[in-house]
Amino acid sequence: MKTLLWKVLATTATTLLANAGSPDNRTDTSVLDETYIERELSAAAEQIKTLIRATPPDSFPTTFEHGKPFFSDSRSWTSGFYPGTLWYLYEYTDDTELKEEGRRKLGVLEKEKNNRSTHDLGFMLYCSFGNAWRIAKKPHDAEVLMAGANALASRFNETVGCIRSWDFGQNRWQFPVIIDNMMNLELLNWASRMSGEERYQELSKSHADKTLANHFRPDHSTYHVVDYDTVSGEAVQHLTYQGIADESAWARGQSWALYGYTMMFRDTRDSVYLDQAVKVATYLLEHPGLPDDLIPYWDFDLAGTPGTCRDVSAAALNASALIELSAFVDAGRRARYMNTAEAILFNLGKAPYRAKPGEAGGFLLKHSVGNFPGGTEIDVPLSYADYYYVEALIRFGQTMGFLTTNE
Template structure:
């Protein structure tokens, strides 16, 4: 599939080599790549913001067959574009970006009352969470605290988990998807920023039970685990968006890696660090992981290598590994650093980064939403851009 420039990759990997004489030169090369990628992201994202400015309530979702596809705040991805703008603002703090970030964040606010799905974490934490982190606006804090209480309504203490979906009840009694691990961050934040310590208990119960029942012995993950509501034991394990029930859907694996990495960061619990490291080991040593570390949509697709990559999985991985590299030592530091460098260089190349004004004004190309459902295949996706900006921002903090 898409190849990166090997000459630049060799130079890039020198950043993490043990040869001191190369370090300064290669660090400058990395800084330059990150800075240019952020500069492009700013220009492209501002064009996107201008495009939807007067489409009240609309938020970008994808760009398919030459057409813009948007959503209102109800779509699970609604918080990602506001989050993109907040990362743009963090790296380029000018008033025009700030106004757009506020405008699009406000379009998501009604989701603070969402109780019919688990995605309120994605919706609110990525938008209002980044906004509050950068502005300390007390209204943003209030929105997040309300959203955390809404999310907590989906917790069943008998099962010990937050329910993901309410549909398809003839098949699933109490479905929990691996994506849900991402929404616990809102609960942990709210527990620290309020008097409700129950929210942390809910988050950690969900994390612990997911660790027991979602992961196989090799630390790959199922997508969906449905629990018996009487026994609180799984009655069905499957993969809804991957190749098969026993396959490793790549974005699902990335969610798990990211989730247990931040759980360790927020709690200091060594069990979560061990889980994140073992997930990383599984992914980075998988025989079907490409050399550029941009995963195929499912690691077990029989069509590999003649099938699609999923850039969204790569961006989530990169963001997680940047954090995880700070929590490990020894050979893993160098290993993770090389993978991060490879991913960022590849994503910033013309193979995956769009031209200015093209690609529906999304930054990255070639993501996959749900291949078996023929939904959003080989298209830009708003969450791919979000986690790319997050990864670039984290990397900039580390190397500047």
């Protein structure tokens, strides 16, 4: 394999678990060793070929419901996850079929680089072209990313200090900013490193700072939507769009916050962001409604309510974010975060969450929730759950010394 380089560990995962204590290891696990990670990535690469065969040339898979796959066009906020997953899996299997499909999908997606009507260009372009650039280093991929960063930057409002999230719902809000938007800042941070222009990261930091000031409650849970007055720049409403209530803790929103502030610390080394990521992690890991298998209900305020769906996409995000966050904290937290991430990945890798070969149309994970209040994508596979699951497996392997990656 070209980049799948297996190493001998001086410190094994067993030692890590022995040092971790047990506060968050509330389920039996077997150690995710080198063989496990290799097997899961190889199985994922084979399973996604079912999606390759089913996906129309100009479309992107989103979910699998009622026995059939559903697709979007390139304008969907989820369009970058499928090609991004293909590139991740190609890197770790050297399977050219995955690379070729990933490159074809980039060709369909490229036109979104000039799309100024969405804040989701980080999801759409950085997860796809960003991985392609990191792995293949084709100059054209970097050019697409830079164009996308400029389109994203065009949505920044100087008075508010944030990037506008949505253009719809004008009767409900003036300038909506959702916690999800933290994820798109990674594209701006990359653009600053690539171009040497500080302005991209200045916009990113402004957005992150304003979000930190206005999105979080005293317990460090996050609102989904904050509406700003475009004249004063002040926050005027705290709302939800995908949670059960305005004051509830929508599970994936908490995960976006954890991942987003961890990423912002990695890219800026501003300790304010690290502090916030740790606070969000504490909220998540110590929440009394977090199930024993660490796969959250789709809204934390519904924990324990009979019939409430889990959200596997939030769990996959948490695992990936905790693995990265573990590199930035003291030894006690490091062990706790890695122990928790390992338990999440172990549980996602088996029933009822992991799809069997030939099941779920080629998706990897079942039982995610897209938008419950909107009545869409409830208790189904989702492309972004698969993306962050594969990313988390890779990050775990890298952190434990099993894998190396292109940087």
